[in-house]
Amino acid sequence: MGRKVASAAAATIAVVLSVVLVGGQVGSGGFLWWGNHEPIYIYGNDAFTVENGVFSGSGTQEDPYIIEGWRIDHPNADYGIYIDHTTAYFIIRDCVIEGTTQAGIYFNTVENGCIKDTQIGLSDTAVYFLDSTHNVLQRNVIAECKYGVVMAAYSRENIVTGNSFLDNGLNGHDPHRRNAWMLECVGNYWSDYVGYDGNEDGIGDIPYYALNDKYPLMSPPVEWTRVAPAGLTYAGNHVAPDGSLVVSSETPISLSAMDPGSGLAEIQYSIDGGPWTVYTSPIYLVGEDGPQKLTYYGIDQLGNAEMQRTVSFMLDNHPPITQIEIGEPKYEDSRGTWVTSKSEITLTLVQASTYGTTQTFYRIDGRGWQRYNRPFTIHGADGPHQISYYSMNASGVVEDLKTIIVIKDDAPPSTRGAQSSAASSTATSSNLNSVQVQVGAPTTEETPTPTQPVATQSEPDVEETPPVVVQPEVVEPTPVDDESAPEVEEPTPEPDAVEPEEAAPVQTESELPVQPAPEGSVQSPSETP
Numbered sequence: 001m002g003r004k005v006a007s008a009a010a011a012t013i014a015v016v017l018s019v020v021l022v023g024g025q026v027g028s029g030g031f032l033w034w035g036n037h038e039p040i041y042i043y044g045n046d047a048f049t050v051e052n053g054v055f056s057g058s059g060t061q062e063d064p065y066i067i068e069g070w071r072i073d074h075p076n077a078d079y080g081i082y083i084d085h086t087t088a089y090f091i092i093r094d095c096v097i098e099g100t101t102q103a104g105i106y107f108n109t110v111e112n113g114c115i116k117d118t119q120i121g122l123s124d125t126a127v128y129f130l131d132s133t134h135n136v137l138q139r140n141v142i143a144e145c146k147y148g149v150v151m152a153a154y155s156r157e158n159i160v161t162g163n164s165f166l167d168n169g170l171n172g173h174d175p176h177r178r179n180a181w182m183l184e185c186v187g188n189y190w191s192d193y194v195g196y197d198g199n200e201d202g203i204g205d206i207p208y209y210a211l212n213d214k215y216p217l218m219s220p221p222v223e224w225t226r227v228a229p230a231g232l233t234y235a236g237n238h239v240a241p242d243g244s245l246v247v248s249s250e251t252p253i254s255l256s257a258m259d260p261g262s263g264l265a266e267i268q269y270s271i272d273g274g275p276w277t278v279y280t281s282p283i284y285l286v287g288e289d290g291p292q293k294l295t296y297y298g299i300d301q302l303g304n305a306e307m308q309r310t311v312s313f314m315l316d317n318h319p320p321i322t323q324i325e326i327g328e329p330k331y332e333d334s335r336g337t338w339v340t341s342k343s344e345i346t347l348t349l350v351q352a353s354t355y356g357t358t359q360t361f362y363r364i365d366g367r368g369w370q371r372y373n374r375p376f377t378i379h380g381a382d383g384p385h386q387i388s389y390y391s392m393n394a395s396g397v398v399e400d401l402k403t404i405i406v407i408k409d410d411a412p413p414s415t416r417g418a419q420s421s422a423a424s425s426t427a428t429s430s431n432l433n434s435v436q437v438q439v440g441a442p443t444t445e446e447t448p449t450p451t452q453p454v455a456t457q458s459e460p461d462v463e464e465t466p467p468v469v470v471q472p473e474v475v476e477p478t479p480v481d482d483e484s485a486p487e488v489e490e491p492t493p494e495p496d497a498v499e500p501e502e503a504a505p506v507q508t509e510s511e512l513p514v515q516p517a518p519e520g521s522v523q524s525p526s527e528t529p
Contacts (some may be wrong), residue, residue: 057086164220187215252282269296320391321351353393362389
């Protein structure tokens with residue numbers, strides 16, 4: 001009874017969205033562990049004593065020694081249970097062993113031992129057999145260890161069956177293959193098994209070759225419950241700098257308790273030293289923002305009460321407020337806010353969480369949410385882009401989602417001269433950002449009707465046309481006329497737009513209004529002798 005009183009019902013606390021793992025039945029559904037135990041060391045058959053965690057048994061095959069219900073996770077312990085040079089029959093069951101630096105369970109020259117319904121994890125090696133034989137490992141969880149089960153020296157004829165090997169560095173080591181990793185067509189579950197189950201009978205169709213398990217299981221026969229000792233455990237919740245759990249008035253706080261003996265009668269709790277209340281449903285903290293303390297304890301059916309426990313909370317009901325700032329270059333008009341890929345966008349907390357850390361998140365154009373930690377810019381195609389953002393304080397209170405549209409424009413304007421009204425019209429329709437520059441007098445939108453170039457002034461000179469074409473001195477001014485041509489002809493492409501600046505003497509053959517001579521008699525400047 002003394003052991004029972006010392007381990008009276010233990011309550012634990014849960015918060016919404018957290019995973020609070022409480023003590024429960026392990027493996028086959030036997031006892032909940034009675035309590036924590038120091039590392040156990042047994043040397044020789046005579047060391048199977050109550051002081052070493054043995055509950056019952058005489059060491060025979062019909063009445064083996066029983067070591068059960070212990071949790072061993074002593075800080076910096078080399079071993080959880082160390083059995084050395086024994087031949088008596090014994091069983092280790094329903095224990096939890098974690099965090100050892102050498103091995104959770106170590107057998108050195110041991111025969112007739114059995115380990116079952118035990119969870120061994122977070123250790124260097126889960127189970128180490130050294131020169132040991134005729135031992136059995138059955139229905140255990142071996143999880144997140146550097147090495148799972150090691151068969152060293154002359155260890156042989158040991159049986160490993162129905163175990164769950166979960167996320168170990170190396171699940172097992174059996175270099176001489178002297179041990180059986182299955183029993184009666186039942187192997188083990190290996191989290192790194194890459195085989196398949198074509199007939200869906202729960203057994204892999206190809207062996208687990210690393211340890212010659214011919215019947216690997218497709219699902220874990222035993223789940224890792226991550227059983228925790230009596231007391232408080234938090235996972236996934238935000239904590240204030242002083243270690244308090246940050247909650248809001250909408251966060252339910254649940255108390256649960258399990259008792260391995262007569263059973264739980266009730267849980268009592270008190271808030272900030274107030275009256276004691278029987279726990280029946282989740283608790284919600286109310287009042288002003290700030291620290292609050294919850295004290296609680298469990299009572300079993302025999303009236304055994306556990307020691308009172310207190311946990312601190314920080315109540316925070318104020319939602320954060322986030323403000324967006326758009327850096328230069330930017331431009332605003334009736335259409336919206338214009339930016340470039342160089343414009344930095346900053347999210348600033350105007351109102352942050354009272355306690356704990358406030359986090360800000362954003363996304364662009366509906367893509368995945370990103371946690372904000374520094375200014376960002378908009379990339380991608382020019383045009384409108386949507387920015388959504390919000391912040392969440394440590395208690396989980398979230399501000400309303402905010403959205404803004406910015407228009408990205410990385411295209412520079414296009415500037416060119418207007419050489420023709422037709423070209424100008426085409427450029428204007430194709431590029432709204434183009435700027436036209438016109439040299440000389442402005443022209444109208446209308447296209448002039450083509451006419452003969454200065455017909456009234458050239459008619460009297462018709463008879464003199466042949467000398468102008470033939471004489472070299474008349475042709476020589478042509479380069480001068482070419483230099484002025486761009487200035488005169490820029491307003492329109494048609495000849496009639498050229499102002500009559502005595503252009504008649506430099507008419508070309510194609511511009512003659514009459515036929516003064518047969519076409520073959522006209523010589524170009526290059527043909528002049």
